[in-house]
Amino acid sequence: MTSNIETVLFAEQEIACRVRELGQQISRDYDGLRPALVCVLQGAVVFAADLMRAISVPFTVDFMAVSSYGEGTASSGVVRIIKDLDESVQGRHVIVVEDIVDSGRTLEYLLRVLRQRNPESLKVCALLDKPECRVVEVAADYVGFHAPDAFLVGYGLDYAQEYRGLPYLGALKPRQ
Numbered sequence: 001m002t003s004n005i006e007t008v009l010f011a012e013q014e015i016a017c018r019v020r021e022l023g024q025q026i027s028r029d030y031d032g033l034r035p036a037l038v039c040v041l042q043g044a045v046v047f048a049a050d051l052m053r054a055i056s057v058p059f060t061v062d063f064m065a066v067s068s069y070g071e072g073t074a075s076s077g078v079v080r081i082i083k084d085l086d087e088s089v090q091g092r093h094v095i096v097v098e099d100i101v102d103s104g105r106t107l108e109y110l111l112r113v114l115r116q117r118n119p120e121s122l123k124v125c126a127l128l129d130k131p132e133c134r135v136v137e138v139a140a141d142y143v144g145f146h147a148p149d150a151f152l153v154g155y156g157l158d159y160a161q162e163y164r165g166l167p168y169l170g171a172l173k174p175r176q
């Protein structure tokens with residue numbers, strides 16, 4: 001275990017198992033609909049890569065990058081688009097794939113932006129949810145795990161761009 005990690009919260013196998021279940025659930029719900037997955041860079045990329053391989057119905061995937069966090073562990077509250085989608089989502093069954101919903105600001109902003117583009121439907125699949133940390137009211141339709149109020153890293157999640165490659169999700173030690 002990396003020395004800055006206090007505890008492993010979700011182990012590699014546990015994540016793999018839950019991601020497979022989410023993929024199966026989405027495959028059942030979207031049978032015949034060819035959903036448009038919208039992966040939110042950078043954090044969701046590891047989750048999206050595994051989720052895609054667990055979905056058995058045809059789908060498309062596109063990427064969007066937004067940023068609300070700087071180098072620290074607290075949200076600045078300011079959301080902006082850094083990279084927009086390449087394809088239109090008008091008339092599509094959109095599933096936003098996020099790694100974590102924390103204050104909800106990022107997701108609320110994304111959903112507002114995407115809703116204006118007239119998708120046929122708009123849902124959210126988030127690996128982690130911290131409902132106790134919500135500042136704005138927003139909910140994910142598919143949730144992998146209910147996460148505790150700790151700063152999580154690994155499996156795509158970073159601290160100052162580090163730790164994204166850890167195969168598990170861990171809580172970072174409080175800063176000394």
Ligand code: PRP
Nearest residue numbers: 041042043068069101102103104105106
């Ligand atoms: C993280 C995460 C979510 C957002 C959740 O993104 O990927 O998009 O924060 O927090 P919120 O619910 O409080 O808005 P971040 O801005 O850290 O960028 P990253 O995905 O590149 O790590």
